[in-house]
Amino acid sequence: MSDIQYLAPTTLDEAVSAYSGAKGSAHILAGGTDLLVQMRSGMVNPGLIVDIKKIEEITSVKETEDGVFVVGASVSGMELANNSNFGKTWPGVLEALNLIGSTQIQGRASLGGNLCNGSPAGDSVPALIAAEALLTVQGPNGRREIPVKEVPVSPGKTSLADNEIAVSFSFPSRPAGSADAYLRMIPRTEMDIAVVGCGVSLTIEENTCTRACVGLGAVAPKVLEVEGAAEALIGSQLDEDTIENAAEACRACCNPIDDKRGTIYYRTKVSGVLLKRAVAIAAKRAKGV
Amino acid sequence: MNDANNKWIGKRTIRPDGADKVTGQATFGADTTMPGMIWGKVLRSPHAHANIRSIDTSKAESLPGVKAVITSVDVTNYPLDKPVILGIQDMRWMTRNVMAREKALFHGHPVAAVAATSQKIADQACKLIEVDYEVLPWVVEIDDAIKSDAPILHEFIEFEGKPSNIAGTLEHKKGDVQTGFEEADVIVERSFTTRPVHQGYIEPHACLVSVSADGRTTIWSSSQGQFMVRAMTSMLTDIPQSSIRAIPAEIGGGFGGKTIVYLEPLATILSKKSGRPVKMVMSREEVMRASGPTSGxxxxxxxxxxxxxxxxxxxxxxxxxxxxxxxxxxxxxxxxxxxxxxxxxxxxxxxxxxxxxxxxxxxxxxxxxxxxxxxxxxxxxxxxxxxxxxxxxxxxxxxxxxxxxxxxxxxxxxxxxxxxxxxxxxxxxxxxxxxxxxxxxxxxxxxxAGGESSSQVNITEDGNVVVTTGHPDIGGSRASIANITAELLGIDYKRVSVLIGDTATIGYSNLTGGSRVLFASGMAVTDSTEKVIVSLKERAAKIWDIDPEAVDWEDGYARPAGANAGMFDPLSLEELAERATETGGPIGAGSQLNTAGAxxxxxxxxxxxxxxxxxxxxxxxxxxxxxxxxxxxxxxxxxxxxxxxxxxxxxxxxxxxxxxxxxxxxxxxxxxxxxxxxxxxxxxxxxxxxxxxxxxxxxxxxxxxxxxxxxxxxxxxxxxxxxxxxxxxxxxxxxxxxxxxxxxxxxxx
Structure with a gap:
């Protein structure tokens, strides 16, 4: 392991140039809660590690006057929880991020790391998709913004180019009567990996759902946006039949595997249950009751 | 004994090992290092069932940094036809469990081990060992294993006259069930299954072994019995028990799973071959693949x-x-x-x-x-x-x-x-x-369970107490023994220090298992302490020039009793310790028992x-x-x-x-x-x-x-x-x- 080069640049340009110019296998280090485990188990053998935690833009949280939040890709779960406003607007994203690992892990684990790890079971990803968050990435050819739902590709793979670094997430401003929620099914109560994860974001105006987005994790090779569920919910008063239709849309889009963490049957069934429960929580929050 | 007059028995005293554990000072199995130490690693079978035709270790041996490579030929063999019983284990199976001999019997079964100057070189060396396997059909579940056409693991095991995977039976009978069922108003018969589960100790198996040039061997390891480690290592290496000193580390959980050896004999043989101290630590994955769960x-x-x-x-x-x-x-x-x-x-x-x-x-x-x-x-x-x-x-x-x-x-x-x-x-x-x-x-x-336990109770020159027993403490036994000793001597709990001896410093003590430790060591410590009290009374009698029978021991003091009551000032434990030299020398007593009645x-x-x-x-x-x-x-x-x-x-x-x-x-x-x-x-x-x-x-x-x-x-x-x-x-x-x-x-x- 003596042949690993470690860099901790203070500017994004330096980071991009080191990362994109690296010969051999370069890895970005945000919190390291996935990378270090993968290194220890021999899954990855980085030639270069670029630690992005000294870059201000990547480690800060900003709120604009019109209510847009910009959250640096390596802001830890604990830091985001300590932000006085973020959790009021995006309780679902925050609870999803805060479910990852233990208290110690929360001091390191970040939204950017969770998304770029590419796991279909990453807890924060369904919530980010439901929030319609945009990811800003920077590479040698400059910056671009991509919807989070377009980032996951397959287990361990994202749509980021080899030379691009995740910089920050931008969360759109939203009208009053909006809220989100995230729920996951795990056999235990914590320290576990999602068998199914479901994020729901809603806007409710005068008892009618006017905007909805649903993200579903651990039921397919990548985290999914369930458009059918959102279509069912929008325009409705979130009555029982509507929610059942949305749950059915979730079940229908499941393409899971049978593995040690859950069966196809179980995951499919549970996706609908979580959708119903997450909608109920988000609706309650949106109505402020 | 369970009465309100007890000062220490039944009290929630602070455990003697507590401060070290909460501050991270306690030394567990993987915490010991030595100058010149090298690292041992195990190569494990990638097959669930395979004959081992041959093993070529030459490439691994020639890798720079590799100091020793071993296979089953280096481990003492116990032929299949003759049981060699040690406690509840049979050394025929132990030798084949620590290192596959004729066959690899499960995925993860050790087939070779190396010692090298770094863990990385040891890992590389394992990859260079060439094992020629004849892969065999395998069977994992009970129903499959007892089918008539199941792959047979051991041809020499027979059940009802033919080779079988049923290796033994045990039967208990009382009365006559046939007659009994005839008397019943309701009969319910049901079938059940349970899955194998692991003990789940947080501390993986770990040891450090140093074999010196003259064969004297020191083992630091975490186990439920340093004497078990000594005996099994001796039997698997042919080093006499008198040349092996097994030093127990603090144990990070055992729950029964550390009542046998996995690494100690391998590290011993690697150390003997290399002339260097060898450390081996299992990963969690190795623990889960190759150390014992309980049965399904x-x-x-x-x-x-x-x-x-x-x-x-x-x-x-x-x-x-x-x-x-x-x-x-x-x-x-x-x-x-x-x-x-x-x-x-x-x-x-x-x-x-x-x-x-x-x-x-x-x-x-x-x-x-x-x-x-x-x-x-x-x-x-x-x-x-x-x-x-x-x-x-x-x-x-x-x-x-x-x-x-x-x-x-x-x-x-x-x-x-x-x-x-x-x-x-x-x-x-x-x-x-x-x-x-x-x-x-x-x-x-x-x-x-009862069984063998040894203890030594010594009074220090300043009148305090050191108790040594031979059992790793997996459930608060040191605190409990301190309670008993303080109660019997009538002194403050804080004046009693309880230590776990190694195999060279305390007599044979059977392993920590069967819920036996406080039962057995409590008896041995009681016996030792009572002998110490007899000695203390004799010394007071000598100082007072009265009959020892006329001395009582009470609340940490010798007091003249009977006709002599009140004639002399009581003598404290400290005073008697101070005057030990003039009254007969050091004060202390040991006890070695085979306990019964658990x-x-x-x-x-x-x-x-x-x-x-x-x-x-x-x-x-x-x-x-x-x-x-x-x-x-x-x-x-x-x-x-x-x-x-x-x-x-x-x-x-x-x-x-x-x-x-x-x-x-x-x-x-x-x-x-x-x-x-x-x-x-x-x-x-x-x-x-x-x-x-x-x-x-x-x-x-x-x-x-x-x-x-x-x-x-x-x-x-x-x-x-x-x-x-x-x-x-x-x-x-x-x-x-x-x-x-x-x-x-x-x-x-």
Missing amino acids: SKSTVKMGIKKDGSIVAAQGTYYLQAGGLPGSPIRGAVGCAFAPYDIPNVHALGYDVVSNRSKVAAYRAPGAPIGAFAVECVIDEVSEAIGMDPLEVRLKNAAKEGTKAAHGPVYPRIGYYETVEAALSHPHREIPLGKLQGRGVASGFWFN EGGFATHMCDVEVDVELGIVRIIRYTSFQDVGLAVHPSYVEGQMQGGAAQGIGWALNEEYIYDSEGKVDNPGFLDYRMPVCSDLPMLDTVMIEVPNPKHPQGVRGVGEVPLVPPLAAIRNAIYDALGIRFYGLPMSPPVVLEALEQREAAE
């Missing part, structure tokens, strides 16, 4: 009951997985299953089944939870069938003093009945249950569950254990044992299981996917200690560590029935299993 099982239990609630006949058949080599805990399953009850006709039969999985090791009351699971579930069903409360049925049939158990003994005073009485009258039973909540009960028994332990558990019927998740919402603890020398550590057993039982019942892939390889070798309960999964585990002192022990001690794992499996299963009306017959009752059962019922309706 299948069983059938039939019980006959009369309408008045008397159980008239009981029959149980148990098949237990042994892993790749014989030796499953059928004794615990067959012997403990019916032991809480006074049943006139009992027949219990156990089969030891080998298959291509890691060799099982002891796990907290080995076999007994499997035995009790089936029996306690069937008792729930027969109770329902005759319309009687399951606790009342247990009370009616409770074994008592004078009951002859099916496994042999006639019980002396035991406290099973009291545990059921306590459960019946406890407020837990009155708490109303909500929707989708249920309450279940079950009981359990464990043999407990009577059985009984417990009854009550559990409330709540089921999330949409997700199939069972949550434990309330749990109370009632246990006859003999006498609680240190109540906190007795409660800790009761809670720990319940927690492990909850994991076994609800989520823990080994998952094998299509190649016969464990697919969940880590704590992420091998789901033991975490803190937030458990409610407060309440405990009710019932003290029925063991009449055969000076302090009334009964073993308390193992029986807490016996009742939980059935208590939880019976509670789920109460909540859902669905009876489960297999473990774990994990969310997919529970949800599927709910769906099936819905479909049937």
Whole structure:
């Protein structure tokens, strides 16, 4: 392991140039809660590690006057929880991020790391998709913004180019009567990996759902946006039949595997249950009751 | 002894090893290093079952940095046809478990080991070892292993006259079950399965071994018995026991799993070959793949009951997985299953089944939870069938003093009945249950054990006390021994220091297991301390020039008694220590005993569950254990044992299981996917200690560590029935299993 080069640049340009110019296998280090485990188990053998935690833009949280939040890709779960406003607007994203690992892990684990790890079971990803968050990435050819739902590709793979670094997430401003929620099914109560994860974001105006987005994790090779569920919910008063239709849309889009963490049957069934429960929580929050 | 006059016995004193553990100063198995130390690594079989045709180690040996490479030819062989028994182990199997000999018997079975100057080089060297395998058909599950056309693991093992994977049987009989069943008004017969579960100790196996040029060997390792480490290492290396010093580290959990060796003999041979100290530490994955879980099982239990609630006949058949080599805990399953009850006709039969999985090791009351699971579930069903409360049925049939158990003994005073009485009258039973909540009960028994223990009690020159025993402390035994010594000497607890000796500094002591340590070492320490008190009285008598018989020992002072009472000022322990040289030299005494009289332990558990019927998740919402603890020398550590057993039982019942892939390889070798309960999964585990002192022990001690794992499996299963009306017959009752059962019922309706 003596042949690993470690860099901790203070500017994004330096980071991009080191990362994109690296010969051999370069890895970005945000919190390291996935990378270090993968290194220890021999899954990855980085030639270069670029630690992005000294870059201000990547480690800060900003709120604009019109209510847009910009959250640096390596802001830890604990830091985001300590932000006085973020959790009021995006309780679902925050609870999803805060479910990852233990208290110690929360001091390191970040939204950017969770998304770029590419796991279909990453807890924060369904919530980010439901929030319609945009990811800003920077590479040698400059910056671009991509919807989070377009980032996951397959287990361990994202749509980021080899030379691009995740910089920050931008969360759109939203009208009053909006809220989100995230729920996951795990056999235990914590320290576990999602068998199914479901994020729901809603806007409710005068008892009618006017905007909805649903993200579903651990039921397919990548985290999914369930458009059918959102279509069912929008325009409705979130009555029982509507929610059942949305749950059915979730079940229908499941393409899971049978593995040690859950069966196809179980995951499919549970996706609908979580959708119903997450909608109920988000609706309650949106109505402020 | 259990009275209000006790100053230290029964008190919640601060454990002597506590400060080191909470500050990180304690030295565990992997914490010792030495100058010149190198690293040992094990190459493991990638096949579940394969003949080993040949092993070529030459490329590994020529890698720079590699200092030694070993295979089974370097380990002492014990031929297959002659048993070599050490404790409950057979060295024929131990030698083949630490290093595969003729065959690799499971995925992860060691086939070679290397020692090199770094872990990385050792890993590279393992990859350079060429093993020529003849891959064989393999079998993992019991049903497959006992089929007539199953792949046979060991041709020399025969059952009913032909090669078989059934490696042994054990049978207990009392009365005549046939006649018994004829008397029954209701008979219920059910079949059950349980999955293998790991002990789940946090500390992986680890050791450091240094063999000097003259063959003197020092082993630092974490185990449940330094003398067991010495004996097994000696037998597997041909180094005499007198040349091996085994030094016990603090232990980060064992639960029975550290009662055998895995690494110590390999590190010893590697050190001998290389001339360097060798350290070996298992990864969690190695622990899960290759160290002992307890058995998976299948069983059938039939019980006959009369309408008045008397159980008239009981029959149980148990098949237990042994892993790749014989030796499953059928004794615990067959012997403990019916032991809480006074049943006139009992027949219990156990089969030891080998298959291509890691060799099982002891796990907290080995076999007994499997035995009790089936029996306690069937008792729930027969109770329902005759319309009687399951606790009342247990009370009616409770074994008592004078009951002859099916496994042999006639019980002396035991406290099973009291545990059921306590459960019946406890407020837990009155708490109303909500929707989708249920309450279940079950009981359990464990043999407990005595055996060999040594102790030395020395008075220091400044009048304090050092006690040395030979047992690794896995449950608070040092604190308990300090309580006993302080009580007997009548001095402050803080003046007693309790140490665990190594194999060169204390006499032979059998391993920490069978819930035997405080029973046996308490006896040895009592004996030593009483000898010290005799000596102290003699010295005071000498100073006063009176008869030793005329001296009393009281509250840490020698006092003249009888006719001499009041004639001299009392002499304190400090004063006697100060004058030791003039009164006969150092003060101290040792004791080496083979203890007997460790009577059985009984417990009854009550559990409330709540089921999330949409997700199939069972949550434990309330749990109370009632246990006859003999006498609680240190109540906190007795409660800790009761809670720990319940927690492990909850994991076994609800989520823990080994998952094998299509190649016969464990697919969940880590704590992420091998789901033991975490803190937030458990409610407060309440405990009710019932003290029925063991009449055969000076302090009334009964073993308390193992029986807490016996009742939980059935208590939880019976509670789920109460909540859902669905009876489960297999473990774990994990969310997919529970949800599927709910769906099936819905479909049937």
